[in-house]
Amino acid sequence: MPFTEPVLLKRINADPAKRKLHFYDDYVATGGYKGLEAALQMAPADIIKTTIDSGLRGRGGAGFSAGQKWSFIPKEKRGPHYLCVNADESEPGTFKDRYLIDYDPHQMLEGIAIACIATQCDIAYIFIRGEYHRQAKVLEHAIKEAYEHGIFGPQGIKGSATKLECYVHKGAGAYICGEETGLLEALEGKRGWPRNKPPFPAIAGAFAKPTVINNVETLAAVPHIIERGPIEGPRWFKSMGTPSSPGPKLYGMSGHVNSPGVYEDELGITLEHAIKLAGGMKGGAYKASICGGISMGVLGTNQLDIKLDFDDVRFRGGCLGLGTAGMIVMNEHTDMVLALRNCVRFYAHESCGQCTPCREGSAWMRKILDRIVDGGGRAQDLEMLLELEKTMGIMPGTTICGLADGTAWATRTFINKFYDEFAAKCPETPVPQFSLKRGSLNVLQPMGSNTR
Amino acid sequence: MAWIVENRRTQVVEKRETPYLTADMKIDLANRYFPRYPTKRAVLLPALHAVQHQYGWIPTQAMEELGEFLGLQPAEVMDTATFYEEYWLKPKGKYLVAVCRSLACELCGSTELTKHLKKKLNIEPAETTADGKFTLVEYECLGSCGTAPAALCNDVLHENINPESFGHWLDTLPEDPHEYHDSSVTWDETASAH
Numbered sequence: 331m332p333f334t335e336p337v338l339l340k341r342i343n344a345d346p347a348k349r350k351l352h353f354y355d356d357y358v359a360t361g362g363y364k365g366l367e368a369a370l371q372m373a374p375a376d377i378i379k380t381t382i383d384s385g386l387r388g389r390g391g392a393g394f395s396a397g398q399k400w401s402f403i404p405k406e407k408r409g410p411h412y413l414c415v416n417a418d419e420s421e422p423g424t425f426k427d428r429y430l431i432d433y434d435p436h437q438m439l440e441g442i443a444i445a446c447i448a449t450q451c452d453i454a455y456i457f458i459r460g461e462y463h464r465q466a467k468v469l470e471h472a473i474k475e476a477y478e479h480g481i482f483g484p485q486g487i488k489g490s491a492t493k494l495e496c497y498v499h500k501g502a503g504a505y506i507c508g509e510e511t512g513l514l515e516a517l518e519g520k521r522g523w524p525r526n527k528p529p530f531p532a533i534a535g536a537f538a539k540p541t542v543i544n545n546v547e548t549l550a551a552v553p554h555i556i557e558r559g560p561i562e563g564p565r566w567f568k569s570m571g572t573p574s575s576p577g578p579k580l581y582g583m584s585g586h587v588n589s590p591g592v593y594e595d596e597l598g599i600t601l602e603h604a605i606k607l608a609g610g611m612k613g614g615a616y617k618a619s620i621c622g623g624i625s626m627g628v629l630g631t632n633q634l635d636i637k638l639d640f641d642d643v644r645f646r647g648g649c650l651g652l653g654t655a656g657m658i659v660m661n662e663h664t665d666m667v668l669a670l671r672n673c674v675r676f677y678a679h680e681s682c683g684q685c686t687p688c689r690e691g692s693a694w695m696r697k698i699l700d701r702i703v704d705g706g707g708r709a710q711d712l713e714m715l716l717e718l719e720k721t722m723g724i725m726p727g728t729t730i731c732g733l734a735d736g737t738a739w740a741t742r743t744f745i746n747k748f749y750d751e752f753a754a755k756c757p758e759t760p761v762p763q764f765s766l767k768r769g770s771l772n773v774l775q776p777m778g779s780n781t782r
Numbered sequence: 783m784a785w786i787v788e789n790r791r792t793q794v795v796e797k798r799e800t801p802y803l804t805a806d807m808k809i810d811l812a813n814r815y816f817p818r819y820p821t822k823r824a825v826l827l828p829a830l831h832a833v834q835h836q837y838g839w840i841p842t843q844a845m846e847e848l849g850e851f852l853g854l855q856p857a858e859v860m861d862t863a864t865f866y867e868e869y870w871l872k873p874k875g876k877y878l879v880a881v882c883r884s885l886a887c888e889l890c891g892s893t894e895l896t897k898h899l900k901k902k903l904n905i906e907p908a909e910t911t912a913d914g915k916f917t918l919v920e921y922e923c924l925g926s927c928g929t930a931p932a933a934l935c936n937d938v939l940h941e942n943i944n945p946e947s948f949g950h951w952l953d954t955l956p957e958d959p960h961e962y963h964d965s966s967v968t969w970d971e972t973a974s975a976h
């Protein structure tokens with residue numbers, strides 16, 4: 331039985347005019363909190379096993395098995411355990427978590443409650459990015475309802491022995507707080523500087539206690555599995571998607587498509603199919619698509635047949651991974667040099683500055699790209715970009731977190747897949763008058779327009 | 783540019799008699815946030831938000847007061863506050879208009895939107911209009927890529943923006959920014975604090 335009907339989006343109408351926010355009563359009336367009831371009848375170890383069996387992989391970018399992550403939390407409790415929900419969603423091209431919160435917040439709250447039972451967490455912090463003002467208000471209200479209905483609060487979840495508190499913690503405009511340890515630092519009231527690992531959060535996370543960090547969409551998928559029980563749940567989940575990437579997935583389609591928006595389908599649909607879901611190309615033929623947030627890189631003109639799952643995008647697609655499955659589709663009139671400049675400017679702006687290759691590398695790459703865009707490209711610039719790109723990231727082992735890998739993969743895939751377009755702007759004989767004008771161009775001026 | 787550090791060695795902290803962190807604010811923060819976290823420092827982000835909500839920005843004196851309130855050094859407060867782009871450490875306009883400049887929005891016309899707003903308000907990004915009503919900034923992705931171009935006006939997100947009509951609409955905003963609310967928040971917000 332492949333994907334036949336929406337799972338995570340079952341309460342959210344495809345027609346924008348008919349969409350409405352589901353608070354507690356609407357949620358329960360449409361079958362909500364059944365998964366939680368099932369979870370209360372199960373031992374924590376069984377919930378974890380069911381989740382592992384289902385093959386649910388994290389939807390926040392890394393694609394790590396959710397159940398396995400939970401199993402790393404110590405079974406013996408020596409103090410509080412925490413759950414941090416990663417609702418920091420700031421990866422360009424990604425807007426699925428916001429969609430889930432905007433219309434169906436209780437689905438995620440139910441997932442939170444189940445995850446907390448499984449990992450014996452005492453407090454769940456929902457870390458939401460500061461710009462999501464409305465979404466924070468929606469969550470505050472939904473949480474209040476959940477308290478009133480005995481899900482959170484000192485009386486124990488639905489009267490059981492497991493007590494759970496749930497709070498919203500607002501970020502303040504820093505992409506890096508989406509990185510799980512950057513998030514923990516921001517939660518603790520510090521600069522959102524990612525931590526060196528180990529220790530891993532499962533052992534020493536928030537406030538140095540065992541901590542689970544999961545994405546909104548990951549948690550929203552959990553009730554659907556648990557509700558169906560330890561045998562049927564995994565079987566049902568695996569009936570969708572591919573063997574290594576089972577289940578439904580939200581695809582955020584944006585850019586040059588006729589009906590941009592969030593669409594749900596199983597994992598492993600082709601890029602072509604995803605574009606079809608979003609109403610087809612707008613303004614011209616297909617040229618390229620960001621696959622899963624800009625950090626994953628770009629899929630080229632001849633890659634419409636790539637399957638959008640955790641593996642094919644990597645092995646055949648040549649990208650870093652599926653990421654968040656936020657696709658920014660570009661038509662034939664798009665200037666790839668400008669597009670890459672936009673991406674690299676993002677990284678130069680959002681680098682937290684701890685690691686030299688990331689901080690200096692991204693700033694340097696941005697300056698080179700600015701110069702190419704301004705007409706001063708030189709043949710050696712492309713080599714320089716490709717050399718810089720190889721030096722930064724967790725993969726070459728030079729940085730603390732994966733932001734730098736994102737910079738590297740975006741640059742690498744853009745230049746390699748659209749080499750001619752870049753080369754045309756970086757001639758063997760550079761524009762001679764450029765060096766004279768250089769001082770007047772923004773290349774040497776301070777960066778960052780938002781200096782407060 | 784979280785890592786760009788301003789030289790504050792010679793900075794003179796402007797003082798005023800009345801504290802920024804009023805007794806009421808302290809009580810509210812203590813009641814609401816102290817029970818939530820095992821450390822007081824974790825209250826810092828919510829507390830900075832509260833100060834900014836009240837005054838529109840975060841004066842240095844308020845950071846000192848927050849330090850005292852939470853048992854932190856003023857430098858620790860500043861260390862955190864300077865990292866986050868949303869905290870304004872100098873005054874801004876009553877309305878912060880933040881246009882998204884990331885890829886999906888750029889593909890869908892954010893450059894024209896910024897250009898139009900620059901012309902209309904007669905300021906560059908990061909500047910404030912002479913009457914103190916508007917500050918224009920460019921942000922990175924606002925999580926609204928499917929409805930690009932997008933911009934935030936204070937707490938309210940605007941999607942699928944048409945530059946002309948957005949510009950006209952800005953003229954209709956009330957003088958007091960606290961009177962401007964998100965009309966899609968239809969439930970009682972004040973009752974939400976548990």
Ligand SMILES: Cc1cc2nc3c(=O)[nH]c(=O)nc-3n(C[C@H](O)[C@H](O)[C@H](O)COP(=O)(O)O)c2cc1C
Binds near residue numbers: 396399549
């Ligand atoms: C630079 C960077 C930014 C990230 N931003 C986010 C984010 O905004 N939201 C998110 O859920 N995960 C983000 N992640 C991934 C998290 O580190 C983490 O893997 C994820 O929250 C784990 O949840 P999951 O297992 O449910 O996917 C980011 C990672 C990196 C390296």
Ligand code: SF4
Binds near residue numbers: 734
């Ligand atoms: S890789 Fe970049 S963003 Fe990540 S910790 Fe290092 S400097 Fe910060």
Ligand code: FES
Binds near residue numbers: 422887888925927932
């Ligand atoms: S790119 Fe503008 S909202 Fe995402």
